Amino acid sequence: MSRLTLRLPDTLHQQLIHLAESEGVSLNQYIVYALARQSSINYTIQPIPxxxxxxxxxxxxxxxxxxxxxxxxxxxxxLSERETVEPEKELTPEIIAKFQQRLQSKERSKR
Missing domain, CATH: 1.20.5 (Single alpha-helices involved in coiled-coils or other helix-helix interfaces)
Structure with missing residues (x-):
C-alpha cells in the first residue's frame, strides 16, 4: 500500500471529516472510498440504445x-496509396511479427 500526503483546504477537510463520521468510517477509509468510486465512474460501461x-x-x-x-x-x-505510420511504442517487433504471421496464414487459408 502506498502513502500520499495531501494538502486540503480547511473547509474541504472539515466536510470530509463530517461525511466520514456520518458513514461511521475513518477519514482515510472515506477518502479511499470516494476516490475509488470517482475513478470507477470513468470505467463504467454505458449501454447504447x-x-x-x-x-x-x-x-x-x-x-x-x-x-x-x-x-x-x-x-x-x-492499399498501395494508404498512409503508413510508425507503430505505437508498445508494439514490439515481436508482436508485429506475430500479427504479420497471422495475417499471412489467414490469407493462405482463404486461397
Whole structure:
C-alpha cells in the first residue's frame, strides 16, 4: 500500500471529516472510498440504445456492401496509396511479427 500526503483546504477537510463520521468510517477509509468510486465512474460501461445499435449495424452492412463492389485491382490500388505510420511504442517487433504471421496464414487459408 502506498502513502500520499495531501494538502486540503480547511473547509474541504472539515466536510470530509463530517461525511466520514456520518458513514461511521475513518477519514482515510472515506477518502479511499470516494476516490475509488470517482475513478470507477470513468470505467463504467454505458449501454447504447437499441435504436443506435441497429443504425450502426445498418451503416456497417451498407459499408460492407459498398466495399464488396471493388475489384481486386481497385483494392490493390487503395492499399498501395494508404498512409503508413510508425507503430505505437508498445508494439514490439515481436508482436508485429506475430500479427504479420497471422495475417499471412489467414490469407493462405482463404486461397
Amino acid at each position: 437499441k435504436q443506435k445499435t441497429n443504425q450502426q449495424q445498418s451503416d456497417f452492412t451498407n459499408l460492407l456492401q459498398k466495399l464488396g463492389t471493388a475489384s481486386p485491382s481497385e483494392i490493390e490500388i487503395a
